[in-house]
Amino acid sequence: MIGVDVGGSFTDLVAIRDGQIHTVKVSTNVAEPHEAVLQGAKEIAAEKSNVFNHASTHGLNAIITRRLPKVAFLTTFGHRDLLDAGRVWRPVEGLTDPGWRRSFGDASRPLVPRYLRRGIKERLTADGNVLIELDEEQARAELEVLATSGVQGVAICLLHSYVNNAHEKRLRDLVREVLGDIPVSISSEVSPLAKEYPRASTTVVDVFMKFIYTEYTDKLDAGLRGIGFSGDLNFADGAAHLVPAQNAIKHPFRIVFSGPAAGTVSSAHFGKLIGVSELLCADIGGTSCDISLVTGSQPFVDTTIELEHDLVVNTLSNEISAIGAGGGSIITINGAGDLLVGPGAAGANPGPACYGLGGQHPTTTDTCLLMGIVDGQNFAGGRFTLDPELSRQAFKRLDTNLTLEQRISFAFHIGIHNIAEGLTNVAVSHGIDPRDYSLIAYGAAGPMLLPAALEYVKAKEIVVPPHPGLFSALGLVSSDLVYAASKSAYHVLTADVADEVTAIFREMEDELRASIPEAQRDLVVFERTFDGRLVGQSWETPFVHAPAGDLTAESIDQMIEAFHETYLERSGNRFEFIPVQAATFRVQAVAPTPKVEYPILESRTSGSPEPTGTTTIKYLTAEDIEAKVYERSTLMAGDVIDGPAVIREALSTTFVVPNQQATVGKYGELHIRQL
Numbered sequence: 162m163i164g165v166d167v168g169g170s171f172t173d174l175v176a177i178r179d180g181q182i183h184t185v186k187v188s189t190n191v192a193e194p195h196e197a198v199l200q201g202a203k204e205i206a207a208e209k210s211n212v213f214n215h216a217s218t219h220g221l222n223a224i225i226t227r228r229l230p231k232v233a234f235l236t237t238f239g240h241r242d243l244l245d246a247g248r249v250w251r252p253v254e255g256l257t258d259p260g261w262r263r264s265f266g267d268a269s270r271p272l273v274p275r276y277l278r279r280g281i282k283e284r285l286t287a288d289g290n291v292l293i294e295l296d297e298e299q300a301r302a303e304l305e306v307l308a309t310s311g312v313q314g315v316a317i318c319l320l321h322s323y324v325n326n327a328h329e330k331r332l333r334d335l336v337r338e339v340l341g342d343i344p345v346s347i348s349s350e351v352s353p354l355a356k357e358y359p360r361a362s363t364t365v366v367d368v369f370m371k372f373i374y375t376e377y378t379d380k381l382d383a384g385l386r387g388i389g390f391s392g393d394l395n396f397a398d399g400a401a402h403l404v405p406a407q408n409a410i411k412h413p414f415r416i417v418f419s420g421p422a423a424g425t426v427s428s429a430h431f432g433k434l435i436g437v438s439e440l441l442c443a444d445i446g447g448t449s450c451d452i453s454l455v456t457g458s459q460p461f462v463d464t465t466i467e468l469e470h471d472l473v474v475n476t477l478s479n480e481i482s483a484i485g486a487g488g489g490s491i492i493t494i495n496g497a498g499d500l501l502v503g504p505g506a507a508g509a510n511p512g513p514a515c516y517g518l519g520g521q522h523p524t525t526t527d528t529c530l531l532m533g534i535v536d537g538q539n540f541a542g543g544r545f546t547l548d549p550e551l552s553r554q555a556f557k558r559l560d561t562n563l564t565l566e567q568r569i570s571f572a573f574h575i576g577i578h579n580i581a582e583g584l585t586n587v588a589v590s591h592g593i594d595p596r597d598y599s600l601i602a603y604g605a606a607g608p609m610l611l612p613a614a615l616e617y618v619k620a621k622e623i624v625v626p627p628h629p630g631l632f633s634a635l636g637l638v639s640s641d642l643v644y645a646a647s648k649s650a651y652h653v654l655t656a657d658v659a660d661e662v663t664a665i666f667r668e669m670e671d672e673l674r675a676s677i678p679e680a681q682r683d684l685v686v687f688e689r690t691f692d693g694r695l696v697g698q699s700w701e702t703p704f705v706h707a708p709a710g711d712l713t714a715e716s717i718d719q720m721i722e723a724f725h726e727t728y729l730e731r732s733g734n735r736f737e738f739i740p741v742q743a744a745t746f747r748v749q750a751v752a753p754t755p756k757v758e759y760p761i762l763e764s765r766t767s768g769s770p771e772p773t774g775t776t777t778i779k780y781l782t783a784e785d786i787e788a789k790v791y792e793r794s795t796l797m798a799g800d801v802i803d804g805p806a807v808i809r810e811a812l813s814t815t816f817v818v819p820n821q822q823a824t825v826g827k828y829g830e831l832h833i834r835q836l
Contacts, residue, residue, distance in 0.1 A: 162176070162177045162210060162211075162212045162214065162638045162755065162757070163175065163176045163177075163202070163205065163207055163210045163212065163213045163214065163638075164214045164215075164216075164423075164634040164635060164636070164637030164638040165198055165201065165202075165213070165214070165215050165216070165634060165637070166216050166217075166420055166423055166631070166633040166634040166636075166637065167189060167194055167197070167198060167215070167216065167217035167218065167219055167420065168189060168218060168420060168446055168447070168448075169189060169191070169218060169222055169446075169447065169448050169508060169509070170188070170189060170446060170447035170448060170489060170508055170509040170512075171186050171187065171188060171189055171446070171447065171509065171541075171605070172186070172187050172188070172189045172194070172197040172198055172201055173185075173186050173201075173630065173631040173633065173634040174186075174187075174198075174201040174202065174204075174205050174631070174634060175205075175628065175631050175634045175635050175637075175638065175757075176205045176206070176207075176209075176210055177638055177757050177758075178209060178210070180758060180760060181760070182627070182628060182635075182757065182759070182760075183205055184205075184628055184630075184631050184634075184811070184812065185201045185204045185205045186201075186541060186544070186630065186631065186812050187200050187201045187204070188509050188510075189509055191222075191508075191509070191510075194217065194219050194377070195377055195380045195381045195384060198215070198381060198384075199381070199384040199385070199388065202384075202385060202388060202390065203388055207385060207388060207389070207390045208388055208389030208390050208391075210390070210392060211391075211392035211393065212392050212393050212395065212638075212754075213385060213390060213392060213393070213394050213395070214395045214396075214397060214403055214637035214638060214640075215381075215394065215395065215396050215397065215406075215637070216396070216397040216401070216416075216419040216420045216422070216423045216633070216634075216636075216637055217416070217419060217420055218418075218419075218420040218421070219373060219374075219377065220369070220370050220373045220374060220413070220416065220417045221417050221418055221420075221468060223369065223373055224272070224366070224369065224417070224468055224469075224472075225468070225469070227270050227272075229272065229369055229372075230313040230314060230369070230372050231277070231310070231311055231312055231313050231314075232272075232273055232277070232312065232313065232314045232315065232316060232365065232368050232369060233273065233277040233278070233279065233307045233310075233312045233314070233315045233316070234273045234277065234278040234279070234315075234316050234317075234318070234361070234365060235278075235279055235280075235281050235300075235303070235315060235316070235317045235318075235319075235332060235336075236278070236279075236280060236281065236317075236318050236319060236320075236361065237280065237281060237283060237284060237319050237320040238280035238281055238282045238283070238284075239280055240280065240320065240357070241275070241278040241279065241280045242275070242278070243318070243357060243358060243361050244265075244266075244271075244272070244273060244278065244358075244361060244362065244365065245263070245266045245267055245271075245275075246358065247263060247266075247358055247362075247471040247472075248358055248359075248471055248473075250470075250471050251470075252470050263469075263470065263471055263472075264469045264470065264472070265469060265471075265472050272365055272366075272369070272472075273316070273365060276310070277307065277310060277312060279303040279306065279307065280303075281295070281296070281299065281300050281303060281319070281332060282295075282296035282299045282300075283295040283296060283319060283328050284320065285319070285320060285321040285322065285324070285325055285328065286321065287321055287324070288324065289321060289324035289325035290325075291325075291328075295328045295331055295332065297331075297335060300332060300335050301335060301339060304335060304336060304339040304340060305339060307339075307340065308339060308340055312340065312343070313343060313344075313372070314343050314344040314345065314346075314368040314369075314371065314372060315336050315340065315343065315344075315345045315346075315368065316345075316346050316348075316361075316364040316365040316367070316368045317329050317332055317333060317336070317345065317346070317347045317348065317364065318347075318348040318357065318360055318361040318364050319332070319348070320357060322347070322348055322349040322353075323348070323349055323352075323353040323354055323355060323360065323648070323649050324650075326347065326349030326350070326353075329347040329348065329349050330347065330349075332347075333345050333347050344368055344371040344372060344375075345368070346364050346365075346367040346368045346371065346412075347364070348360045348361065348363070348364040350412070351363055351364045351367045351412055351414060352364065352414075352475040352476075352647075353647070353648050353649060354475055354647060354648070354649040354745055355649040355651070355744060355745070358473075359465060359473045359474075359475050360475065362472060362473055362474065363414055363473070363474045363475040363476070364414075366414045366417060366468070366474050367412060367413065367414035370413035370414050370416070370417055371410070371413055373413075374409075374410050374413045374416065375410050375413075378394075378396075378406055378409075378410050381394070382394055382406065393405065394406040395409075395642065396409040396410075396416045396419065397416065397419040397422065397423055397636075397637055397640065398415040398416055398419055398422075398476065398477070398478075398643075398645075399415060399416070399417070399418045399419060399422055399466055399474075399476050399477060399478030399479065400422055400426075400460070400462055400477045400478055400479050400643075401419065401422040401423045401425065401426035401460075401479060401636055401637070401640050402477075402640060402641065402642070402643030402645070402749075403637070403640050403641065403642045403643065403754065404416070404642070404643065404644070405642070405678070408644070408676060414474055414476060415476045417466070417468070417474060417476075418466045418468070418474070418476075418478055418481070420633065421444060421451040421453070421479070421481045421483070421633070422460075422478060422479040422481065422636075423633045423634065423636035423637050423640075424442060424444040424451065424453070424603060424604070424632060424633035424636055425442050425453040425455065425460045425479040425481070425636070426460060426479070426636040426639055426640050427603075427626075427632050427633060427635045427636030427639050428440050428442040428453075428455055428460075428601045428603070428626075428632075428636075429455045429458055429459065429460055429639075430636070430639035430756060430757070431601075431626050431635075431639075431759070431828075431830075432455060432458060432599075432601070433458050434759060434828060435624070435826060435827065435828065435830060437599050437624065438455070438456075438457055438458040439455070439456055439457075439593075439597055439598045439599065440454070440455040440598060440599055440600075440601050440624075441454060441584060441587070441588065441595065441598045441599070441600045441601070441618075441620060442454065442455060442601050442603075443580070443584060443600060443601070443602055443603070443604075443607055443611055444603055444604040444607060444632070444633060445486065445487055445488070445580070445602075445603075445604040445605075445606040445607040445609075445610055445611065446487050446488065446604040446605060446606065447487050447488050447489040447506060447507075447508065447509065447512075447605070447606070448485070448487045448489055448490075448506040448508065449483045449484060449485055449486065449487050449506070450483070450484050450485075450486040450487060450579075450580050450583055450604075451481050451482070451483050451604075452481070452482045452483070452484070452583055452584055452587045453479055453480060453481050453482070453587075454480065454587060454591055454593070456593070460479045460480075461479065461480045461591070462477055462478065462479055462480065462704065463477075463478055463479075463480045463703070464476075464477060464692065464701075464703045464704075464745075465478070466478045477645065482583065482586070482587050484503070484504070484579065484580070484583040485503035485504020485505065485506065486502070486503050486504075486525075486576060486579045486580050486583065487503075487506055487525065487604075487606055488513075488524065488525050488526045488529075488605060488606035488609075489506040489507040489508060489512065489513060489524050489525070489526060490502050490503035490504070490505070490506055490524055490525045490576060491503065491505045491506060491507055491522045491523070491524055492522065492523045492524060492525070492527075492528070492556075492559070492568075492572045493505075493522070493559075494559050494560050494561045498561060498562075500559075500561065500563065500568065500571050500572060500575060501575070502525065502572055502575045502576040502579060503576070503579060506524070507520050507522065507524050512524075513525075513526040513527050513547075513552070514527050514551045514552050514554070514555035515527050515530050515537065515547040515548050515549060515551050515552040516545065516547065516551075517547075517548050517551055520555070521555060521558065522555060523552060523555035523556045523558075523559065523568075523572065525572070525573075525576050525606070525610070526547075526606075527551075527552035527555055527556070528552075528569055528572045528573050528576070529573070529609060529814075529816075530547050530549050530552050531549055531552050531553060531556070531569050531779070531780070532569065532573060532778055532779050532780050532781060533776045533777050533778050533779055533788075534609060534776075534778065534807060534814060534816050535547065535609070535814055536809060536814070537549055539809075541605075541812060553565070556568045556569060556572075566779075566780055569779075569780045570780040570781070573613075573780065573781070576610065577610060577613045577614050577617070578614075578617065580610060580611065580614050581614040581617035581618050584600070584614065584618045584620075585617075585618060588618075595618050595619050595620045595621075596619055596620070596621060597621065598620055598621060599620060599621050599622050599623075599624050600615065600618060600620040600621075600622070600623050600624070601623075601624045601625075601626060602623050602624065602625050602629065602815075603625075603626060603629040603630075603632035603633070604629065604630065604632070604633070605629070605630040605812060605813050606813075607625075607629055607813075608623075608625045608629050608808075608813050608814065608815035608816070608831075609813070609814045609815065609816050610816075611623055612804075612815070612816055612817055612818055612821060612833050613816065613818050615821070615833065615835060616835060621834075622832050622833060622834045623831075623832070623833035623834075624830055624831070624832055624833075625815050625830060625831040625833065626828075626830050627759055627828060627829045627830060628812070629812075629813045629815075630810075630811075630812030630813040631812060635757055638755075638756060638757040639756050639757055640754070640756075641751050641752060641753050641754050642681070642751070642752040642754055643749055643750070643751050643752070644673045644676060644677055644685070644749070644750040644752075645673075645747070645748070645749045645750075646669040646672055646673050646747070646748050647669075647745055647746065647747040647748075648665060648668075648669060648745065648746055649744060649745045649746075650665055650743070650744075650745075650746065651742060651743070651744055652742065652743050653696060653740050653741070653742045653743075654693070654717050654720055654721050654724075654740070654741045654742065654743055655717065655740075656714035656717055658717070659711075659712040659713055659714060659716060659717050660712075662712055662717075662743065662746070663711050663712045665746045666689055666707070666712075666746060666748060669746070669748040670687055670748055670750075673687075673748060673750045674750070677750060677752070681752045684752050684753065685750040685751060685752045686750070686751050686753075687709065687748060687749070687750050687751075688748070688749045688750075688751060689706070689707040689708070689709060689746075689747070689748055690703070690704045690705055690706060690707055690746075690747045690749075691705050691707050691720065691743045691744075691745065691746050691747065692704070692705070692743070692744050692745040692746075692747070693705050693720075693724045693741050693742060693743050693744065694741070694742055694744060695728075695736055695739040695740070695741065695742070696739060696740045696741070696742050697739070701744050701745065702724065702727055702728050702731060702732075703745075704727070704747075705720065705723050705724045705727045706720075706723045706727075707720050707723070707746075708720070720741075720743070721741050724741045725737055725741075759828040759829070760828070760829075761798075761827055761828060762796075762797055762798040762825070762827065762828065762829045763797055763798065764797055764798045764799050765797040765798070765799060765800060769800065769801070770791055770795065770796055770797070770800045770802065771795070772789035772790055772791050772806075773790050773791060773792050773795075774789075774790045775787050775788065775789055775790060776788050776790050776807055778805055778807075781805075781818070782819075786805050786819065787805075788804075788805035788806050788807050789802075789805075789806050789807075790806070790807045790808075790809060791806060791807070791808045791809070792808075792809055792810070793808050793809065793810040793815070793829075793831075794810065796808075796825045796829070797825065798825055798826065798827055798829070799824070799825060800824070800825040801822060801823070801824050801825075802817060802822070802823040802824075802825075803817075803821075803822050804817035804818050804819050804820065804821040804822065804823070805817060805818060805819045806823065808823070808831065815831060815833075817833055820835060820836050821833055821834065821835055821836060822834055822836055
């Protein structure tokens, strides 16, 4: 098995063969990301594997940077501004700012400019009946306007089409008659769910992803076959569930946020192995710190992804909170003279100043190099040699009266506090006590920065797993193949709706069964859930368990009881006297797959681990500190290392700060605790 995680700075690959974990890390080619994947595939001998599981932030980065094709949006006449209206929510910083605008609206950087949003004369009622027939002549006239505008793709979202999609399907036919064979997505197939805005934004994102991933998948698949790979190519979705590539690109909106989710699944899988079920997960790479939560060995899954404020996509996803705090976070001085760390990042090119690729700004990596934490001679497995003098010059260029020593020291401590604040915010928002949770540190910069944040976060411990620099990629060989479907239909749960609800579940199960390769059909397990609400509420409680088979009055009672239990868990309240209404029904077909197994380390029979040398840690405190340096590959189960210490490995560095102790676990993981 091979897992590959394509990040903004690096592309990470892991291969599992004969019980051994093999790793490769290469720089991401932003212009042609498949080339970095193929380079890594050659280095890791992909031809020897039969499964290639893929996650990427390529599509997400294209939306954030607006490197997008020209796409049109067709909706019911009178609703062309649906995309601008959004959910009428503002972030905290925009509540008192009269000039605030959505990042994706016409006032700033629209995904679809207003002149490409066209209203089509038609109207369905909420129960799917036709109020106004589709005006084909008017629709053709609007499409002719789009033809003269050079439109490359079309997203279609008509009101109430999730109940009756006849108008959307006919309009798709007209698009192809007038505009030719261009990518078209209709909301009733992409996201047949209630609430027009999320359905519309999901459909728009789906069209963009077709441009980004269709050609990319073809190039990747051809390249893999060209180097001798003959196995299955799978993509991960927003919950890091695996989907066959050809299925994924039919509705590629599901894979827009796949990269960060893989780390959460990897954490949950590894947590089960070491007997830790409550985890705060922090993936610190070059650009960001992605924070997620695992409770009861299960990732916290949401029904939507928010790519930017109020830019939502209707797909299951591991809930990830991202802050601009990574190894490449740029250090600047604001107008008030304050030193800031992030949220901007240097990326892979030019990268931190010490890379010697033209970067002029100091970054967190430059900070750690000058502090003596990072080994500049063997960075990223020896692929780079870092130049501390370039880092020093970058810090000197900062426009501030602070001394050089203060600049470096403040940069490190501010970066650590940014990370601690992000972790604490996630804990508070979910109502958990960090003292009950272990903080799992991964990403190339996670083990280097997170131990210093432990004192502020107050977590039980830091866990540094094996191969932390490629831990997200390991999540891609820790997941199952999952086929999913969902459909909105409002039903107050009473005995007389049992047959209707059964029919909805059966229809989705039949559709999924038809899409599953014949060899897997006998292996899959169908799981039913629904999103419900108390009658009168405008929001839903998701993922309530529903019984299998034909539903009866007793089954409906079980669904009602399951809703009240789930509602109690999420809100702390129970309102049994209020009827329950089901809003969305969901089915998953899960096909279990082999998962990564971590080798067990031998225990040391006598003595203690020998350091390979020492390093002087500067700027952490008022005085320099001598820290012992260890090679992680030489450590054995049960070894104990007192801080300050630096533990090096090919693609990451762990910094154990003073008054901490690291203990090596059964699988080679490091457990770091405050003394």
